[in-house]
Amino acid sequence: xxxxxxxxxxxxxxxxxxxxxxxxxxxxxxxxxxxxxxxxxxxxxxxxxxxxxxxxxxxxxxxxxxxxxxxxxxxxxxxxxxxxxxxxxxxxxxxxxxxxxxxxxxxxxxxxxxxxxxxxxxxxxxxxxxxxxxxxxxxxxxxxxxxxxxxxxxxxxxxxxxxxxxxxxxxxxxxxxxxxxxxxxxxxxxxxxxxxxxxxxxxxxxxxxxxxxxxxxxxxxxxxxxxxxxxxxxxxxxxxxxxxxxxxxxxxxxxxxxxxxxxxxxxxxxxxxxxxxxxxxxxxxxxxxxxxxxxxxxxxxxxxxxxxxxxxxxxxxxxxxxxxxxxxxxxxxxxxxxxxxxxxxxxxxxxxxxxxxxxxxxxxxxxxxxxxxxxxxxxxxxxxxxxxxxxxxxxxxxxxxxxxxxxxxxxxxxxxxxxxxxxxxxxxxxxxxxxxxxxxxxxxxxxxxxxxxxxxxxxxxxxxxxxxxxxxxxxxxxxxxxxxxxxxxxxxxxxxxxxxxxxxxxxxxxxxxxxxxxxxxxxxxxxxxxxxxxxxxxxxxxxxxxx
Amino acid sequence: xxxxxxxxxxxxxxxxxxxxxxxxxxxxxxxxxxxxxxxxxxxxxxxxxxxxxxxxxxxxxxxxxxxxxxxxxxxxxxxxxxxxxxxxxxxxxxxxxxxxxxxxxxxxxxxxxxxxxxxxxxxxxxxxxxxxxxxxxxxxxxxxxxxxxxxxxxxxxxxxxxxxxxxxxxxxxxxxxxxxxxxxxxxxxxxxxxxxxxxxxxxxxxxxxxxxxxxxxxxxxxxxxxxxxxxxxxxxxxxxxxxxxxxxxxxxxxxxxxxxxxxxxxxxxxxxxxxxxxxxxxxxxxxxxxxxxxxxxxxxxxxxxxxxxxxxxxxxxxxxxxxxxxxxxxxxxxxxxxxxxxxxxxxxxxxxxxxxxxxxxxxxxxxxxxxxxxxxxxxxxxxxxxxxxxxxxxxxxxxxxxxxxxxxxxxxxxxxxxxxxxxxxxxxxxxxxxxx
Numbered sequence: 016x017x018x019x020x021x022x023x024x025x026x027x028x029x030x031x032x033x034x035x036x037x038x039x040x041x042x043x044x045x046x047x048x049x050x051x052x053x054x055x056x057x058x059x060x061x062x063x064x065x066x067x068x069x070x071x072x073x074x075x076x077x078x079x080x081x082x083x084x085x086x087x088x089x090x091x092x093x094x095x096x097x098x099x100x101x102x103x104x105x106x107x108x109x110x111x112x113x114x115x116x117x118x119x120x121x122x123x124x125x126x127x128x129x130x131x132x133x134x135x136x137x138x139x140x141x142x143x144x145x146x147x148x149x150x151x152x153x154x155x156x157x158x159x160x161x162x163x164x165x166x167x168x169x170x171x172x173x174x175x176x177x178x179x180x181x182x183x184x185x186x187x188x189x190x191x192x193x194x195x196x197x198x199x200x201x202x203x204x205x206x207x208x209x210x211x212x213x214x215x216x217x218x219x220x221x222x223x224x225x226x227x228x229x230x231x232x233x234x235x236x237x238x239x240x241x242x243x244x245x246x247x248x249x250x251x252x253x254x255x256x257x258x259x260x261x262x263x264x265x266x267x268x269x270x271x272x273x274x275x276x277x278x279x280x281x282x283x284x285x286x287x288x289x290x291x292x293x294x295x296x297x298x299x300x301x302x303x304x305x306x307x308x309x310x311x312x313x314x315x316x317x318x319x320x321x322x323x324x325x326x327x328x329x330x331x332x333x334x335x336x337x338x339x340x341x342x343x344x345x346x347x348x349x350x351x352x353x354x355x356x357x358x359x360x361x362x363x364x365x366x367x368x369x370x371x372x373x374x375x376x377x378x379x380x381x382x383x384x385x386x387x388x389x390x391x392x393x394x395x396x397x398x399x400x401x402x403x404x405x406x407x408x409x410x411x412x413x414x415x416x417x418x419x420x421x422x423x424x425x426x427x428x429x430x431x432x433x434x435x436x437x438x439x440x441x442x443x444x445x446x447x448x449x450x451x452x453x454x455x456x457x458x459x460x461x462x463x464x465x466x467x468x469x470x471x472x473x474x475x476x477x478x479x480x481x482x483x484x485x486x487x488x489x490x491x492x493x494x495x496x497x498x499x500x501x502x503x504x505x506x507x508x509x510x511x512x513x514x515x516x517x518x519x520x521x522x523x524x525x526x527x528x529x530x531x532x533x534x535x536x537x538x539x540x541x542x543x544x545x546x547x548x549x550x551x552x553x554x555x556x557x558x559x560x561x562x
Numbered sequence: 563x564x565x566x567x568x569x570x571x572x573x574x575x576x577x578x579x580x581x582x583x584x585x586x587x588x589x590x591x592x593x594x595x596x597x598x599x600x601x602x603x604x605x606x607x608x609x610x611x612x613x614x615x616x617x618x619x620x621x622x623x624x625x626x627x628x629x630x631x632x633x634x635x636x637x638x639x640x641x642x643x644x645x646x647x648x649x650x651x652x653x654x655x656x657x658x659x660x661x662x663x664x665x666x667x668x669x670x671x672x673x674x675x676x677x678x679x680x681x682x683x684x685x686x687x688x689x690x691x692x693x694x695x696x697x698x699x700x701x702x703x704x705x706x707x708x709x710x711x712x713x714x715x716x717x718x719x720x721x722x723x724x725x726x727x728x729x730x731x732x733x734x735x736x737x738x739x740x741x742x743x744x745x746x747x748x749x750x751x752x753x754x755x756x757x758x759x760x761x762x763x764x765x766x767x768x769x770x771x772x773x774x775x776x777x778x779x780x781x782x783x784x785x786x787x788x789x790x791x792x793x794x795x796x797x798x799x800x801x802x803x804x805x806x807x808x809x810x811x812x813x814x815x816x817x818x819x820x821x822x823x824x825x826x827x828x829x830x831x832x833x834x835x836x837x838x839x840x841x842x843x844x845x846x847x848x849x850x851x852x853x854x855x856x857x858x859x860x861x862x863x864x865x866x867x868x869x870x871x872x873x874x875x876x877x878x879x880x881x882x883x884x885x886x887x888x889x890x891x892x893x894x895x896x897x898x899x900x901x902x903x904x905x906x907x908x909x910x911x912x913x914x915x916x917x918x919x920x921x922x923x924x925x926x927x928x929x930x931x932x933x934x935x936x937x938x939x940x941x942x943x944x945x946x947x948x949x950x951x952x953x954x955x956x957x958x959x960x961x962x963x964x965x966x967x968x969x970x971x972x973x974x975x976x977x978x979x980x981x982x983x984x985x986x987x988x989x990x991x992x993x994x995x996x997x998x
Contacts, residue, residue: 274958292775296959299689299698340746342647342711347627348776350713352700380647385749386756413936415955422776422941426625429942430750438941 052286052538055560060261060541063268063276063285067242072222073207074144075151079463079552082204086551087247087264088230091208092118092137092186092201095550097543097557101198101467105132105208105231106186109201113193113503115177118201120184123254126210126229134180136208142166142173143214144205153205155481156465159194193503196468202550203466233259233556243269260559277536286541287553290534291416292350303536307353310533311364311548312463313472314357316424316526317485321453325407326485328399332523334391335457338431339424340383341528348423349416353532360476360519361512362530364548365469368505372469376513379520385431392432406435410455413440417459420528450484458484461531467549469508473499473515476524487524600980607974611788620767622786623942624751626777628668628743629769630713631960636768640741642748642761643669649709657706661723661733667742668714674707675723675733683726686710691718691736702726716741774963775956783944784970790945792974794856794929798863799921805864806871807914811906813872814879815898825876828869836866836928840937855938863925871917878910912989919982923975930971946971 053060068081073089076082092109096102106118124132141160144151147169157163161177177189190197200206213229214221222228225239233253238246247264249256268279273291280288281301290298290305298305316335318326325331341356355363359378367375396404407428411421421438428436436457441449450458462482464471474480474496478488492515499511519525537544540561545554629635649672651664657676664672673686686708689697697720700712710721716739723733743764748754753764771780813824843858843865882888888905896904930947932938939945946967953964 291955293956293959295698299695300693302695305699343627343744343746346711347630347713350630352698352712382647383746385746389756418941419775423625425942426623426776427750429623430752440936 052280052283053540053560055540055562057263058261058560059263059265060286060555060558060560061265061267061284062287063270063279064245064266065269065271065276067245067269070222071228071236073204074140074149074209075153076204077152083551083553084236084245084247085204085207086232086554087234087556088228088232088236089207090124090232090253091203091206092120093198094202095545095547095554097545099545099547099549101202104202106201109198111195111197113190115187115189116197116201117181117188118186120186121254122184124231125252125254126231127235127250127252128229129252130210131183132208132231133183134186135183136210137186137206138178138180139211139214140207140209141178142176143209145176146173151205153465156200156203156205159190159192159197159200161189161191163191192501195503195505195508196466196470199467199549204551234264237263243267259556261555264555280536280538283538286538287544288536290351290536292419293415295351295534298536304539305534305536306546307351307532307534308546309353309355309362309364309548310463310531310552311362312461312531313360313362313527314459314461314529314531315360316528317450317458317460318487318524318526319453319456319458320486320488320524324456325395325399325401325405326456328395329522330391330395330398332526334388334395334432336381336523336526337384337388337391338427339526339528343383344420344423345529348420349529351532351534353534355530355532357527357530358520359516359527360525361469361472361516364530365464365472366467367469368509372509372512375509376516378516381520388431392434404434406437407456408437408439408454410439410441410446410449410458412446412459413442421459453484453486459528460484460525464548469512470499473512476519485524489518489522489524492518492522492524594984596980597984600977600984603973603977604981607788607792607970607977611785611792614785615782615789618781618785620769620779620782622778622782622944624778624782626751626766626769626773626779627747628777629715629766629773630777631773631775631956631963632715632769632777633772633962634768634770635772637765638741638768639763639765640743641667641763642745642754643667643742644745645669645711649707650705651707661721661735663735663737666737667740668716669711669742669744671710671714671719671721671737671739672707673710673721673723677706678732681725681727681732684732685724685726687722687724688712689720689722691720696722696724696731714739771966772960772962774952775960780963780966783949784946784966787944787946787949787967788970788974790856790939790943791926791929791947791971794860794863794945795922795926795974795978798860798867798925798929799918801860801864802868803871803914803918803921806868806917807875807910809868810872810875810877811879811910814876814883815902815906817880817883821876821880825873828872831866832869834866836862837937839866840932844937854940854943855932856943859929859932859938863928867921867925871914871921874913874917875910878913879906882906882909912985916982916986916989919978919985923978923982926971926974926978 051061064080066080068076068084069078070076071081071084071088073085076085090104092104092106093101094104105120105124107121109116109118120132120134122131126132141157143149145154145157145163145166147167154167162171162175163177165171166173166176177191179187181187188197208231210229217227220227225236228236230236230250233250233255234247235250236245237248238244245266249259249262253259268285270276273289273294276285276288277290277294277298279285318332320327341358345354345356358380359373361372363371363373365372409421409424411417418440421440425436425438428434439455449455450460462472462475476483476487477493477496495511495514499508502508533546541558542561543558545557546552547554628640649670651674658674659676662674664674683702683704684706685702686700687696687698688700688710689695700710701708718736718738720734720736722731724731743766748761748764749756754761769779769781771784774780774783809824813821840859840862843862844855847858882905888901891901891905929938929945930950933945933947934951936951939948949967950964950971953967956963
């Protein structure tokens with residue numbers, strides 16, 4: 016596929032945002048009237064949200080919070096099951112070929128107003144998301160579908176899109192090029208169905224309030240007080256409603272501060288809380304059960320390749336590579352179990368043809384070496400013809416961890432290479448804007464996978480990808496990606512990916528630093544909460560409360 | 563007889579013709595214990611930030627990666643260890659009979675244990691030996707060995723191996739890692755040359771107040787931070803009080819429409835919101851990313867904080883202007899500049915001093931507050947407020963990192979306030995110290 020990986024998890028500032036969706040419930044030791052983390056009688060869970068979802072319109076949503084809420088409200092053709100495997104959703108069965116896919120929808124699937132979910136709802140939703148007027152940031156994720164790119168660009172009418180409803184219960188998709196990972200795309204947020212009559216009725220205000228949307232998933236949105244409170248209740252029309260054990264998910268707290276969430280958890284007001292460095296010792300001391308999972312996202316330093324930037328010099332990037340030791344960063348500075356040092360563009364969670372990709376194609380590890388780094392820097396100085404080094408600007412996030420990390424780099428650059436590094440701390444939106452404009456030398460960035468295929472990481476640094484913020488342009492890199500995209504053969508694809516992995520180590524378009532792990536504490540009575548990379552995190556669809 | 567509330571500049575006394583004159587009233591003594599203590603505290607703080615760094619020669623920005631968030635420590639020698647990243651026990655070595663420690667230093671602890679039948683995954687816990695509980699689960703692994711590198715310090719740890727699936731505890735052992743430093747870090751800190759990695763031991767300095775979350779010496783940071791805080795605390799009031807005094811004096815002396823206009827302008831400035839303007843000044847100054855925000859901070863204070871002193875001085879000057887002794891001087895043909903010097907200045911000077919001494923703690927506090935919310939200094943520069951901001955993240959686990967700078971802010975604000983109080987009492991003749 017041409018462009019890939021949108022910004023769902025793009026540059027997630029820190030643990031706090033990774034956990035965007037955090038819930039809390041008190042265990043209700045006192046009266047029933049009080050908020051309780053988990054209430055076994057009412058089968059209710061209370062959580063805290065990090066922020067309010069900017070929108071619940073699946074065609075335009077991009078963030079982790081919306082993904083979490085939508086994964087409970089809606090159901091796509093396929094879903095992620097209790098173990099994170101792809102399972103049947105609205106589609107009862109399906110068939111995937113090199114040139115297309117066919118999905119047969121179940122009769123029992125219903126919208127929350129009782130109307131059946133039909134293939135037309137999917138056709139409408141996908142055409143709607145691709146319409147230039149919708150301006151969905153995730154439009155590119157449809158590009159494996161025939162004519163999708165032209166429809167999105169406005170050259171073709173939406174009806175030309177390679178998707179059609181053969182009948183009410185049969186959906187036919189035609190591909191523009193082979194897409195062996197289409198099933199995992201079909202479980203993605205932007206591929207969720209939409210009801211044409213409801214979207215047309217509310218227009219731009221669709222999904223702006225709890226009464227302005229219809230859903231087809233396990234829960235309905237019962238209450239939405241903007242900026243303060245969300246509440247989900249079990250959906251009586253859901254075709255699998257007997258399997259939903261948690262009847263109510265209440266989110267009466269919205270705070271991005273991990274300490275505030277931890278205090279709520281400690282007071283048994285919420286059922287799950289994320290942990291950050293400063294809270295870890297306290298959680299251990301209190302004997303809480305600390306859990307972690309690999310979020311699948313990669314943190315890295317991205318260099319700016321625009322004209323006139325020092326960071327476009329390879330010797331300079333090599334010097335930085337020999338200076339920064341991901342292992343040191345992870346173990347000394349971050350100091351959280353579950354966070355892993357990264358040496359490759361592909362995190363260990365990426366699948367290969369049979370085993371994880373990183374086991375099939377181990378990465379070459381470059382060890383930190385100050386003497387080597389200084390040698391490279393000297394070379395860079397000569398190549399650039401510099402008298403002295405100007406200060407470099409490092410664009411970083413505004414979370415406590417991001418600042419700590421940036422101060423560490425600042426010290427390393429000063430002490431190890433004698434370079435002055437200025438830290439430009441920006442809030443998420445402003446940082447994205449500055450990245451887009453190329454207003455940086457080095458940026459601390461992150462990428463979370465959108466769908467379960469290696470390509471979600473690999474094509475990030477192709478010359479045509481909008482999310483290639485450093486404007487890295489390497490014909491060799493592009494060629495390997497094109498090769499992999501035009502092939503349906505696993506061996507060809509993964510061999511090309513191994514080349515990509517090698518190029519990233521040798522040419523250093525980015526310097527991977529760590530693979531993020533999320534630490535959290537959870538109420539021991541709450542079981543079966545799925546923490547996952549894909550399909551909305553955390554997921555309560557299969558959870559239950561122990562008596 | 564009525565006594566003027568105003569004082570005159572020093573004059574020679576003793577001529578027989580002014581027997582009627584009142585003897586000069588001595589200033590009330592400032593020598594009470596609280597004031598002396600505050601004075602000493604101010605002197606101590608000033609010495610702490612000026613002389614301190616030359617006595618305690620540690621760089622406030624040096625990050626001792628091997629001593630993250632440690633408590634007080636003495637200077638000591640540590641072993642240099644080279645670490646090669648991943649580790650696995652050699653295949654030839656027999657599986658140990660119990661939990662075996664291959665190496666234990668603060669860079670890595672290498673553990674190996676026998677493979678037990680029926681167990682697929684092991685979970686390794688690490689806890690404080692003197693605390694109950696298993697501690698933190700540091701990893702889950704299918705191998706029967708593990709290398710722990712996660713923020714080790716030289717306290718006694720208890721490692722526990724458990725079955726990850728059933729939670730059954732299998733093996734446990736206490737380990738005290740030896741103080742060590744990696745070759746990379748020793749080279750980075752300049753303790754050993756980059757070409758040499760044969761050195762075995764190096765001396766590292768102690769940290770009397772411990773280190774922060776990046777391994778920086780807290781004592782050195784308090785000195786560096788205090789320098790910024792006190793600099794802003796003294797320079798900003800100096801500027802805005804001076805400006806306010808001149809503005810107020812002009813308004814008071816000229817009177818009439820000038821006074822009206824000036825005072826309406828003062829009202830306008832008072833209405834400006836400080837924080838908003840602070841942000842605007844940063845933008846207007848073109849303070850680029852990562853550059854220091856001290857100058858806009860001082861300018862914002864200068865531009866927005868002067869009205870108080872201007873009003874104060876104007877009121878005093880207005881009152882003085884209509885005093886008989888001033889009128890008498892004027893009728894006697896004394897020049898305006900002479901009147902200002904002889905009559906005005908001596909009478910407003912105490913007020914200026916008092917206003918100044920109260921403005922200092924206010925400025926220190928404003929700087930601390932702005933740095934705390936991230937609007938003040940940028941790293942690597944620091945201030946007490948910025949230190950508090952860093953410390954609050956580790957409040958629960960290392961409260962020292964917040965409490966120490968907070969104590970310094972409180973002490974300095976308190977000391978300057980007490981001094982200001984005493985100064986006001988000492989210069990206020992209306993409070994009953996007059997002996998006729």
